[in-house]
Amino acid sequence: xxxxxxxxxxxxxxxxxxxxxxxxxxxxxxxxxxxxxxxxxxxxxxxxxxxxxxxxxxxxxxxxxxxxxxxxxxxxxxxxxxxxxxxxxxxxxxxxxxxxxxxxxxxxxxxxxxxxxxxxxxxxxxxxxxxxxxxxxxxxxxxxxxxxxxxxxxxxxxxxxxxxxxxxxxxxxxxxxxxxxxxxxxxxxxxxxxxxxxxxxxxxxxxxxxxxxxxxxxxxxxxxxxxxxxxxxxxxxxxxxx
Amino acid sequence: xxxxxxxxxxxxxxxxxxxxxxxxxxxxxxxxxxxxxxxxxxxxxxxxxxxxxxxxxxxxxxxxxxxxxxxxxxxxxxxxxxxxxxxxxxxxxxxxxxxxxxxxxxxxxxxxxxxxxxxxxxxxxxxxxxxxxxxxxxxxxxxxxxxxxxxxxxxxxxxxxxxxxxxxxxxxxxxxxxxxxxxxxxxxxxxxxxxxxxxxxxxxxxxxxxxxxxxxxxxxxxxxxxxxxxxxxxxxxxxxxx
DNA sequence: GTCTATACCACGATAGAC
DNA sequence: GTCTATCGTGGTATAGAC
Numbered sequence: 293x294x295x296x297x298x299x300x301x302x303x304x305x306x307x308x309x310x311x312x313x314x315x316x317x318x319x320x321x322x323x324x325x326x327x328x329x330x331x332x333x334x335x336x337x338x339x340x341x342x343x344x345x346x347x348x349x350x351x352x353x354x355x356x357x358x359x360x361x362x363x364x365x366x367x368x369x370x371x372x373x374x375x376x377x378x379x380x381x382x383x384x385x386x387x388x389x390x391x392x393x394x395x396x397x398x399x400x401x402x403x404x405x406x407x408x409x410x411x412x413x414x415x416x417x418x419x420x421x422x423x424x425x426x427x428x429x430x431x432x433x434x435x436x437x438x439x440x441x442x443x444x445x446x447x448x449x450x451x452x453x454x455x456x457x458x459x460x461x462x463x464x465x466x467x468x469x470x471x472x473x474x475x476x477x478x479x480x481x482x483x484x485x486x487x488x489x490x491x492x493x494x495x496x497x498x499x500x501x502x503x504x505x506x507x508x509x510x511x512x513x514x515x516x517x518x519x520x521x522x523x524x525x526x527x528x529x530x531x532x533x534x
Numbered sequence: 535x536x537x538x539x540x541x542x543x544x545x546x547x548x549x550x551x552x553x554x555x556x557x558x559x560x561x562x563x564x565x566x567x568x569x570x571x572x573x574x575x576x577x578x579x580x581x582x583x584x585x586x587x588x589x590x591x592x593x594x595x596x597x598x599x600x601x602x603x604x605x606x607x608x609x610x611x612x613x614x615x616x617x618x619x620x621x622x623x624x625x626x627x628x629x630x631x632x633x634x635x636x637x638x639x640x641x642x643x644x645x646x647x648x649x650x651x652x653x654x655x656x657x658x659x660x661x662x663x664x665x666x667x668x669x670x671x672x673x674x675x676x677x678x679x680x681x682x683x684x685x686x687x688x689x690x691x692x693x694x695x696x697x698x699x700x701x702x703x704x705x706x707x708x709x710x711x712x713x714x715x716x717x718x719x720x721x722x723x724x725x726x727x728x729x730x731x732x733x734x735x736x737x738x739x740x741x742x743x744x745x746x747x748x749x750x751x752x753x754x755x756x757x758x759x760x761x762x763x764x765x766x767x768x769x770x771x772x773x774x775x776x
Numbered sequence: 777g778t779c780t781a782t783a784c785c786a787c788g789a790t791a792g793a794c
Numbered sequence: 795g796t797c798t799a800t801c802g803t804g805g806t807a808t809a810g811a812c
Contacts, residue, residue, distance in 0.1 A: 309795090325667030327569035330787060341797055346789065348795095423665030423718060425567030462743045469715030470708055476665055501704045505751035512750030515743050551778080572804060583780050588806065590778090 310348050312338040317345075318359045318410070322417045326356055326424065357432050360421060363403060363410040368440040370399040375447055389451045389510055396444060396467075397499050400475075404495040412495045419476025422468075441468070452510070459514065467506050474502055552590050554580040560601045560652075564659045568598055568666065599674050602663060605645060605652040610682040612641040617689055631693045631752055638686060638709075639741050642717070646737040654737045661718025664710075683710070694752070701756060709748050716744055 316338035320329045331352055335342045349355040374395040378387055404412040421429050445464055452460065475495065558580035562571045573594055577584045591597040616637040620629055646654040663671050687706055694702065717737065 307795095328668065331789090332787075342788090343790080343797065344795090352788065420665060420667045423662060423715060424667075425662045426570065459743070462740075463747055466712055466716065466744060466747050470712045473665060473711035473715045474708060498704075501701070501757050502708060504754045504757040505705055505708050508750040508754030509747035512746045515746040549778090573806090574804080584805095585781080585807085586779070594805065 307348070309338075309340055309344060313340060313345060313348065313355070314359055314362060317355055318362075318414070318417070321356065321359060322413045325420060326426065326429070353428050356421075356429070360418065360432070361436070363414050364418065364436055366409075367399045367403050368436065370402070371395055372440055372443050374398060375443060379447065387447060387451055389448065389507060392444065392447045392451060393503055393507060393510075395447075396471075397503060400471075401496055401499060415475040415495060419472040419474070422472035423476065437468075448510070456514075463510055466509065470502065470506060474498055549590075551580075551582055551586060555582060555587060555590065555597070556601055556604060559597055560604075560656070560659070563598065563601060564655045567662060568594075568668065568671070595670050598663075598671070602660065602674070603678070605656050606660065606678055608651075609641045609645050610679065612644070613637055614682055614685050616640060617685060621689065629689060629693055631690065631749060634686060634689045634693060635745055635749060637689075638713075639745060642713075643738055643741060657717040657737060661714040661716070664714035665718065679710075690752070698756075705752055708751065712744065712748060716740055 313334065317329070317334045320334055320337060323329075331345050332342060334355075335344060338344075345352065345355055349358055375392065378391050378395055400415060403409045404415050422433055424430070441464065445460065448464065449455070449457065449460055455463075475498070555576065559571070559576045562576055562579060565571075573587050574584060576597075577586060580586075587594065587597055591600055617634065620633050620637055642657060645651045646657050664675060666672070683706065687702060690702055690706065691697070691699065697705075717740070
């Protein structure tokens, strides 16, 4: 349980203590969530004193943020870098939605596949954090994602010039939500999916099925007053008068 | 652990204490989430003794479940009833996906619009609960949703006979995820949406935009080996060799 | 049965000794 | 830098009053 995983570059050595805490915290947060993981459990697993967390990171909340940043920041940077590369590629004209989605998904898959980058369980932790009620988590993730999202919104905007900016914002919101939620929920909806036992924990299969679903939604007709809305109206009126 | 839980309508009046606790708990859970709400805050707001919660509900977790069941159970029953009504209607032949989605959305909107049923904030609580890491919440919601989901899955299966059952299961999973996430996240992604101040908390607008998005995803081409997957493959290979 | 007062142990945080 | 001691607050359990 000790000096595992990355321990990023250290000339003479990043404080071994901090890395041991980060590794232990990541594993326990992944398993039990933020609130249900005690500092006492983390420090015991890392073989350090209870007070070490507060000394090195300031608080349990800041430790949680450090755990996320360590993986998330590089992933989002890779997303943007991939998108840059795609856009500079002169071969294809304007970037297709498909390729933009690829730039969004591939770094997540790389992370999921490489245990040294966090492994697939880290994505579950991330997805859960994304929907956590705790205000500090929501604020933190909003800041972490802000530039990356803005960058992708611009790219999608060029790929879908007919789509109003507001509508695009919503659809991007739906995409990020479905992505986070899907990655977080592996165990939640076994009842729905009745999936084969082997397929269960495979994030790649998940994303491969999610991508076409989201792509179709992204290109869906505008909701100005299409079938659904009208039917919805009618049904709501009927419901009101019942 | 004694005369616990619902104690539904009784001639002379439901126990005032239990209802006061449920109302206070619902309000506080909505505002701060499960973990961040203390029993002491709940019992103070309800003007009852601290031990009353454990007496009437057994534990904080069971209180949370009671808070959810009170609104959720009727809503899911209405969803199924609406679907039944649509299917028995002889006018239209096989039920369209649009109308099935309507049966899924309308009871949620009714709940959101009627403060007596919980109001829109309850949907936020529900969406957050749906993505909560706590195992007891995930288990509880799975059970609550199980029959309803099975019912809708059968209906969608008839509307989309070409879609393999497994693929349908996934897409239903995505739909429930996007729905929960969307309803939960009103404040989360203000950064993405840059929405007009007035539009912000309107759940109806949200669902009207979400419905076409999900509908298109539901009808998307199969992901066997379409464009996205191939691009994804190529890009992953490229990433590996970098 | 219903409710109250109170005791318990685990938690996160911090001050101060080493 | 690291540790021990301690504080306030959390969920829970129970004994006894009405």
